[in-house]
Amino acid sequence: MATRSRTATPQAKRTLSKSDLLDIYRLMLMSRRIDDKEIQLKRQNKIYFQISGAGHEAVLVAAGKVLRPAYDWFYPYYRDRALALTLGMTPTEMLLAAVGAADDPNSGGRQMPSHWGHKELNIVSQSSPTGTQFLQSVGCAEAWLRYSRIDELKEKPIHGDEVVYCSAGDGTTSEGEWWEALNTASNLKLPVLFLIEDNKYAISVPIEVQTAGGSVSKLVANHPNLFIQEVDGCDPIASYEVLTRAADWCRQRKGPTLVHAHVTRPYSHSLSDDEILYKPPREREEEAKRDPVATFPKRLLADGVATESEIEAIKAQVEEEIQVAADMALASPQPKPESALLWVYSPDVDPTSEQFDTEDDPHFTGEPTTMVDLLNACMKDEMTRDPRIIVFGEDVADVSREQYLKEVKGKGGVFKVTWGLQRQFGSDRVYNSPLAEANIVGRAIGLATRGLKPVVEIQFFDYIWPAYHQIRNELATLRWRSSNAFSPPAVVRVTYGGYLKGGSVYHSQTGAVVFTSVPGLRVICPSTALDANGLLRTAIRCDDPVLFLEHKHLYRQTYNKAPNPGPNFMIPFGKAKVVREGTAVTVVTYGAVVQRTLVAAKELEEKDGVSVEVIDLPWLDAPVRRVASTDTFVGYAPNLEDYILPQVEDLAQAMRELHAF
Numbered sequence: 257m258a259t260r261s262r263t264a265t266p267q268a269k270r271t272l273s274k275s276d277l278l279d280i281y282r283l284m285l286m287s288r289r290i291d292d293k294e295i296q297l298k299r300q301n302k303i304y305f306q307i308s309g310a311g312h313e314a315v316l317v318a319a320g321k322v323l324r325p326a327y328d329w330f331y332p333y334y335r336d337r338a339l340a341l342t343l344g345m346t347p348t349e350m351l352l353a354a355v356g357a358a359d360d361p362n363s364g365g366r367q368m369p370s371h372w373g374h375k376e377l378n379i380v381s382q383s384s385p386t387g388t389q390f391l392q393s394v395g396c397a398e399a400w401l402r403y404s405r406i407d408e409l410k411e412k413p414i415h416g417d418e419v420v421y422c423s424a425g426d427g428t429t430s431e432g433e434w435w436e437a438l439n440t441a442s443n444l445k446l447p448v449l450f451l452i453e454d455n456k457y458a459i460s461v462p463i464e465v466q467t468a469g470g471s472v473s474k475l476v477a478n479h480p481n482l483f484i485q486e487v488d489g490c491d492p493i494a495s496y497e498v499l500t501r502a503a504d505w506c507r508q509r510k511g512p513t514l515v516h517a518h519v520t521r522p523y524s525h526s527l528s529d530d531e532i533l534y535k536p537p538r539e540r541e542e543e544a545k546r547d548p549v550a551t552f553p554k555r556l557l558a559d560g561v562a563t564e565s566e567i568e569a570i571k572a573q574v575e576e577e578i579q580v581a582a583d584m585a586l587a588s589p590q591p592k593p594e595s596a597l598l599w600v601y602s603p604d605v606d607p608t609s610e611q612f613d614t615e616d617d618p619h620f621t622g623e624p625t626t627m628v629d630l631l632n633a634c635m636k637d638e639m640t641r642d643p644r645i646i647v648f649g650e651d652v653a654d655v656s657r658e659q660y661l662k663e664v665k666g667k668g669g670v671f672k673v674t675w676g677l678q679r680q681f682g683s684d685r686v687y688n689s690p691l692a693e694a695n696i697v698g699r700a701i702g703l704a705t706r707g708l709k710p711v712v713e714i715q716f717f718d719y720i721w722p723a724y725h726q727i728r729n730e731l732a733t734l735r736w737r738s739s740n741a742f743s744p745p746a747v748v749r750v751t752y753g754g755y756l757k758g759g760s761v762y763h764s765q766t767g768a769v770v771f772t773s774v775p776g777l778r779v780i781c782p783s784t785a786l787d788a789n790g791l792l793r794t795a796i797r798c799d800d801p802v803l804f805l806e807h808k809h810l811y812r813q814t815y816n817k818a819p820n821p822g823p824n825f826m827i828p829f830g831k832a833k834v835v836r837e838g839t840a841v842t843v844v845t846y847g848a849v850v851q852r853t854l855v856a857a858k859e860l861e862e863k864d865g866v867s868v869e870v871i872d873l874p875w876l877d878a879p880v881r882r883v884a885s886t887d888t889f890v891g892y893a894p895n896l897e898d899y900i901l902p903q904v905e906d907l908a909q910a911m912r913e914l915h916a917f
């Protein structure tokens with residue numbers, strides 16, 4: 257059962273001194289006044305976007321005081337200015353982001369301001385989609401678990417009691433990924449401190465529309481190992497106590513925590529919003545009474561902690577510091593325009609280079625075997641070479657219940673590509689995920705960010721779409737949007753394609769073009785067993801995220817078999833292969849259509865006397881579509897399937913037409 261503060265209240269270890277309390281006030285005020293400065297600069301057209309942390313400062317300064325920069329990990333959201341300040345980001349660094357300066361440590365001027373990111377402080381670059389941070393923070397916490405359990409890993413960049421902080425607004429808990437994240441964090445007892453900053457609105461939509469019963473902490477109360485506390489997030493001292501307990505829970509590895517903090521939002525959603533349109537004065541006045549930047553100094557005075565002159569000195573110091581920071585930021589140059597092209601991919605490791613070309617030096621052993629076997633062999637070799645590689649996805653393990661390993665043969669994937677990996681490398685390196693595709697990719701991003709090498713599987717291309725958000729908006733963008741500070745070089749293996757009788761609508765989809773248009777993502781589609789082996793090795797050893805498409809129909813064909821080319825066989829990306837010489841017509845294709853094209857080309861040569869060149873393009877750079885499936889879904893009846901998918905006759909016909917032209 258989840259544990260609420262009533263039932264488990266280990267005491268906060270530290271009490272706050274006078275200087276702590278004054279510093280809390282200073283940081284809250286600093287945060288508010290930077291927002292005010294940005295609002296002024298936005299109105300002067302000197303910055304281009306503003307979203308404030310106003311009303312959220314108290315709980316965030318408390319979080320920053322409880323947690324440890326460069327030790328713990330941080331997945332904040334756009335209201336977390338006061339957290340970032342408390343962790344050590346300077347006002348100048350914040351205003352560099354606002355003006356879009358090259359020296360902005362958050363993103364080098366690539367993202368909107370308040371999208372926090374700071375390599376030295378372990379603040380992982382934040383994107384704009386609400387809620388994508390949840391699963392990544394779970395993956396980041398899972399990295400601690402895997403590093404600590406994988407014996408072969410000699411270097412373990414973990415402390416053993418680090419916490420992963422992840423925050424979001426109340427409205428964002430409506431996203432499905434929130435539930436996926438809580439489920440896995442609770443199930444694996446991961447040290448994630450979730451902070452939900454509840455200002456009762458998501459832009460104009462109030463809490464009762466978002467959350468059944470109006471309270472997210474009540475709604476999630478049955479998650480095992482999850483320590484839940486509710487707090488007045490406008491009270492920094494109460495917040496500090498609650499967050500101390502929460503962090504202790506995580507540091508002691510008892511599981512995740514949820515701190516549900518009640519805050520206010522005095523400045524509307526952003527400068528593009530005016531809450532007067534949907535929030536009556538009465539409610540705004542009630543909120544104003546709780547404003548921590550106004551109430552906390554009064555409390556310090558009333559309690560005799562601070563004097564008027566101390567409060568005034570803090571105010572003066574804050575104003576001065578912000579003025580200096582703004583002057584410095586406004587004088588800072590913007591990035592060079594052509595720098596926009598940097599860091600789409602790794603600047604250090606180029607998978608199209610010579611370094612990844614050992615194709616001319618295979619060390620063949622054994623009889624020719626199938627693509628499934630050579631993919632499996634590649635993973636075994638690579639996992640032996642590099643203990644950072646972990647494999648997870650739906651059904652990829654041999655058997656989740658380890659005690660059965662001796663009694664059963666093992667599943668190893670619905671197509672058996674990962675068969676035997678768990679048995680050989682153990683259940684901490686090869687394991688099943690929940691049936692949740694965003695969970696797989698989101699966690700992989702968090703794990704890869706901390707230096708592990710996830711090679712995950714999406715069971716069918718047809719079901720990749722819940723993960724598309726993570727792939728398109730996160731996996732592919734992290735390096736670019738953080739100006740190379742963070743990168744998630746995960747490999748996402750995906751089975752795809754038709755030509756399997758009975759595949760029908762939802763087990764035949766291809767659609768690689770949806771991904772080839774995504775910058776930052778390498779999309780690979782091998783057509784033979786040998787290519788699959790060499791290209792998967794390159795995918796694993798390179799430093800970019802790779803979508804590795806495995807055509808199901810090619811898995812066990814006899815025509816594409818090859819002997820095992822050995823543990824160092826690599827084919828560089830970006831290399832097309834002339835698989836048939838010809839002079840009259842050139843056909844460019846990939847995947848399962850290569851072999852059909854070769855048959856059609858032979859037919860053309862024999863029947864029509866036309867010489868056809870065929871080029872296999874395993875690296876998909878742009879949509880290649882001359883002959884393709886019909887613009888329908890794939891039908892169940894073989895007659896339908898044959899008609900819909902490109903056949904030898906279709907290819908031959910297209911070649912004839914091209915030749916006649």
Ligand SMILES: Cc1ncc(C[n+]2csc(CCOP(=O)(O)OP(=O)(O)O)c2C)c(N)n1
Pocket residue numbers: 335384385386387424425426427428429453455457458459525
């Ligand atoms: C996936 C996604 N959908 C919609 C948006 C647009 N959007 C940005 S913030 C926001 C409201 C978020 O509300 P809440 O989670 O309560 O956080 P708050 O802004 O109140 O702190 C919306 C709808 C977005 N950025 N991402």
Ligand SMILES: [Mg+2]
Pocket residue numbers: 425426427453454455456457458459
């Ligand atoms: Mg909100």
